[in-house]
Amino acid sequence: MSLTRQQIVKVSLLARLRLRDDELDRMTDQLDQVVSYMDLLAEVDTEDVEPMAHAVEQTNVFAEDRELPSLDREAALSNSPKRDEQCYRVPAVLGD
Amino acid sequence: MESMSIHELTATELIQRLESGDLTSVEVVRSFLDRIEQFDEKVQAFLRVESQRALSDAERIDQRRRGGDPVGRLAGLPVAVKDVICTEGQPTTCASRMLQHFTPPYDATVIRRLKQADAILIGKTNMDEFAMGGTTESSTLATTCNPWDLQRVPGGSSGGAAACLAAGMAPLSIGSDTGGSIRQPASFCGVHGLKPTYGLVSRYGLIAFASSLDQIGPLARNAEDLALLLEVLAGHDPSDSTSANLPVPEYSQLVSQPLDGLTLGVVREHFGEGLDSEVQAAVREALRVYESLGATVKDISLPHSRYAIATYYIIACCEASSNLARYDGVHYGYRTDEAAMLADLVAEQRALASRGEATALDDIDSPLVRMYRQTRSEGFGAEVKRRIMLGTYALSHGYYDAYYVKALKVRRLIRNDFDAAFREVDLIAGPVAPTPAYRLGEKTEDPLAMYLGDLYTVSANLAGICALSVPCGLSSDGLPIGLQLQGPPLDEQRLLRAARMYQAVTDWHTRRPEGF
Numbered sequence: 059m060s061l062t063r064q065q066i067v068k069v070s071l072l073a074r075l076r077l078r079d080d081e082l083d084r085m086t087d088q089l090d091q092v093v094s095y096m097d098l099l100a101e102v103d104t105e106d107v108e109p110m111a112h113a114v115e116q117t118n119v120f121a122e123d124r125e126l127p128s129l130d131r132e133a134a135l136s137n138s139p140k141r142d143e144q145c146y147r148v149p150a151v152l153g154d
Numbered sequence: 155m156e157s158m159s160i161h162e163l164t165a166t167e168l169i170q171r172l173e174s175g176d177l178t179s180v181e182v183v184r185s186f187l188d189r190i191e192q193f194d195e196k197v198q199a200f201l202r203v204e205s206q207r208a209l210s211d212a213e214r215i216d217q218r219r220r221g222g223d224p225v226g227r228l229a230g231l232p233v234a235v236k237d238v239i240c241t242e243g244q245p246t247t248c249a250s251r252m253l254q255h256f257t258p259p260y261d262a263t264v265i266r267r268l269k270q271a272d273a274i275l276i277g278k279t280n281m282d283e284f285a286m287g288g289t290t291e292s293s294t295l296a297t298t299c300n301p302w303d304l305q306r307v308p309g310g311s312s313g314g315a316a317a318c319l320a321a322g323m324a325p326l327s328i329g330s331d332t333g334g335s336i337r338q339p340a341s342f343c344g345v346h347g348l349k350p351t352y353g354l355v356s357r358y359g360l361i362a363f364a365s366s367l368d369q370i371g372p373l374a375r376n377a378e379d380l381a382l383l384l385e386v387l388a389g390h391d392p393s394d395s396t397s398a399n400l401p402v403p404e405y406s407q408l409v410s411q412p413l414d415g416l417t418l419g420v421v422r423e424h425f426g427e428g429l430d431s432e433v434q435a436a437v438r439e440a441l442r443v444y445e446s447l448g449a450t451v452k453d454i455s456l457p458h459s460r461y462a463i464a465t466y467y468i469i470a471c472c473e474a475s476s477n478l479a480r481y482d483g484v485h486y487g488y489r490t491d492e493a494a495m496l497a498d499l500v501a502e503q504r505a506l507a508s509r510g511e512a513t514a515l516d517d518i519d520s521p522l523v524r525m526y527r528q529t530r531s532e533g534f535g536a537e538v539k540r541r542i543m544l545g546t547y548a549l550s551h552g553y554y555d556a557y558y559v560k561a562l563k564v565r566r567l568i569r570n571d572f573d574a575a576f577r578e579v580d581l582i583a584g585p586v587a588p589t590p591a592y593r594l595g596e597k598t599e600d601p602l603a604m605y606l607g608d609l610y611t612v613s614a615n616l617a618g619i620c621a622l623s624v625p626c627g628l629s630s631d632g633l634p635i636g637l638q639l640q641g642p643p644l645d646e647q648r649l650l651r652a653a654r655m656y657q658a659v660t661d662w663h664t665r666r667p668e669g670f
Contacts, residue, residue, distance in 0.1 A: 066543070071518060073475060073546040074482075075539060076527035089544060091602050096464045096548075099560050102567065109562030110569060112366050112396070113352040113618020114643075119395040133259035137486035146484050149492060149521035 061090040160185035161322035162666075165231060165379040166406075168325055172219075172230045179212035179219075179230025183274055186232045189323045190277070193670060196304060198296045199318035201237050201247060203277040208232065211274050226272035227386055233268055234327035236315045237278040238285050239370065240359040241265050244275075248361050249293035250283045252487045252533035262359020263391045264328060264370050271386045276324055279314030283535045284478070285335055285363045287311050288607055291598055292537040299594070300342060301667040302633055306591040309339030315373050316343035321670045326374050326383050330360055332367045333466055334586070334611025337623035340373055341586035341636025344625045344665060346380045346653065347373040351643045352618035353398035355384075356391035364473035365396075367466075367615040376663050377654035380622070381405035384646060400644070408647045409654045416652060418444055419454040419579030424610055430589040436627030436635040437585050440656065444583070447655055452579055456571040459613065461564050466612035467605055468548050468561035475545030478538070483529030490528040499524050540601060569617040572642070581652055582640040585610050586623045590633035610638060620646050624653045625662040634665075 066086045070077050077085060131144065140147040160182055163171070171177040187205050194200055215230040240246050240258035242265075247253045261269070268275065282292040290298045290313025298313045300306040301321040308317040312329030316339035319327055329336040331349035340347025348371045355370045362368060372383035385405045391397045420441065425434060441451050483489035499521060506514045519527070534542070548557035575582060587607060597604045614621040619640055626637035637656070641649045657663050 061547075065547075069543055069547045069550060072550060073542050074479070074523070074526045074530055075534075075542065076524075076531045077539070081536075081539075085540065085543060088540060088601050089547065092467070092544060092605070093547070095602055096468055096557065098464050099461055099468075099557075099564055102458070102461055102560075102564050104560060104563035104567070107563040107566055109559055110566035111562055113569075113616070114396065114398070116396070119392075121392070129259055136259060137256055139483060139487070139489035140492070148484055149496065149525050151520070151522050 061086060061093055161189050163325070164376055165325040165374060166382060168231055169228070179215045179274065180209065182230060183208050183212040183232055183276065186276060186324055189321070193321050193323060196299065197301055197317050197321050197323070198298045199279055199308075199314040199321065199323060200234070200277045201249065201280050201295055201314070202245060204244065204275060208274050208276045215272055215274070226270055227382070228268065229272035231273055231326065232276035232324050233273045234276055234279050234315060234318050234324040235265070236281055236312050236327070236329045238281060238330050238361045239264060239328065240361065241275065241278070244278070246278070246361070247295060248284045249281050249295050250534065250538070251294050252481050254295070254488065256486055258359070260359065263356035263393060264387050265359065267386055267389070273386070279312070279318055279327060281314055282311035282537070284361070284538050285311040285330055285332060286474070286537050286541055288334070288338055288604055289592070289597065290314065290339070291594065292535055294535050297594070300591050301670050302344065303591065303631070306593055306633070307342065309342030309591060311335040312339050312347070312373065316340050316345055316347065319343065319345040319373055319375055320667055322666070326372065326379060328370060328383070328387065329373055330368060330370050331615065332363050333470060333615050334608050336371045336373060337611050337621060337636070337638060338587050338608070340623040342591040342634065344634030344662070344667070345373055345375050346377060346622065346624055346663065347371065348380055348384060348622040348646070348649070349614060349620060350384065350388065350646060351398075351620040353396050354620070354644065354646065355387045356389070356394040356397050358391055358393040362477040364470040365477060366473060367470060369615070377624070377650055377657050378406065378409055380653070381409035381650045384650070398644070403647050405647055405650055409650045411651055412447070412655045413580070413648065413651050414448070416444070416449040416581070417579045418449050418451050419575055419582045420451055421459065421582060421584055422453060422455050423459040424584040428588050428606070428609070429585060432629045433585050433587070433589060433635050437583070437637055440626040440637045441583060443656060443660060447659065454575050454579060454582070456575060456613070458564060458567045458571050462568060462613045462616065463605055463609055465561045465564045465568065466608070466616055467544070468557050469565065469616070471541045471545035472549050472558050473545070475542045475549065478542055481530060481533060482526050483533075488529060488533040490525060490532055492525065495525060495528050496521060537601070565616050568613055572613070572617045572619055576642040580641070580648060584638050586636035586638040587611070590629045590631070590635055614640055619643055620649055622649050622653060624656060625665070626660070627662060628665065
């Protein structure tokens, strides 16, 4: 299967990336190559094979239901690119 | 004790001399800082060196020791840390523009353990951006060179972690391994590196690349030091729900016990096309050494080996695309210049409106979404973007079953191959990488060729088993070659003992690059 530039544009929107034209061209070529290589897996018979999402069998780990200290607000906000006293600031989400 | 020779001592020897009072921690730390001062301009293994802090920590340890106070296992010994592991109050960049000015508000569990052991954190080492790569060239902050040949890569992604040991700039270092990122640079730089069994070492505070594959592990210049550092790093951590709740074996005691009746499996599929003849010869010679020590070498098959790379890159990229979604320019890290971004967006909207397409951008770019996209495109480098794209594609509607679920199924078949193999043999021995270190720039434009170089290492992460790299030769160009030993889950003690046995009758681990 061959990847098209149009598909790459769509995937870049899903990935929240904004690629320049030259990046889109290069990405189309390179990913097409890699994805073609991955089509190798199609030849493996995986009928009745259970998918393995994790290397160790996962069990639920429950924490005791009690209050513990958490990161204080100032520390949590300390790395934010834009903030006020209490919150992260972002560009306006609703109209003007 | 002459300060010139401190860097030549092993970590285990340094600890003995610190304990006996032969050396002070200040002398040890100063000696390694001098080495860094002298050589790191060439090698660029470190992104940051914490000279002041390291010296004042060393003074404090010396005082406590003089006062007869109890001290930790690594008291006064410098340890270098890969810059993917969070250190409270010290920048942790992942070698990315995205996190260039990020200062974690907490310590990773392994950092807490190193501090409890009274280790001295000497600095943070360079790596491929977000640990994605096999050469350390995708670092956006520095280019690390291989001390054995400065025109060549140190391997990656833990390239700085391995190079700083090879150049004698630290006695111990820690890295992370998602598909070979500890073992391959260890092999390229002629040092030891171990990827622990998934769950043995806490991942809390390790900046996530692929959560079901990532493990933190030790790098050192011999098997004893590796065992010692692993013993400090390993152990249950309630902050990591995948952490194994088991007692930690005394690796540093066990390591010196040779193994009787060891059976080594040699994987038929690992000696095929693409394997460099000198690497093959060095690995075969290492197998003969094991035979001379009484081990039995057995030919085995891992029938799904040829699917490991495709399986790995699908799973790792899917997990990466999901993990890296958190870099949105809001909570921490880089954000694009907002005023310029908004001005561009308004101009584009006006231009579209004048052509009667006023709503064309509505489904794509609100100011917030444009901020995300612009931030991520400027903050991430080419390889990281490639992997995010690949993962997003493989997880997108219509492809999820064909790629992601398919890869998870093949992952189980790969694990089953190992389970079957370990019923027949104790450990699996083979190459770490198909070739010695390549030249800087040689593979940067061909991602697929780069990925194929991970052929022998990715399976251990997919299967969740443990594996290490031991120096086993030099190529005709004088470049180190590594032997990989792989063991069943939680059998690190056997890996370490096997490495120690080999090291006891060979001297590859004592070779040092010329000029260092």
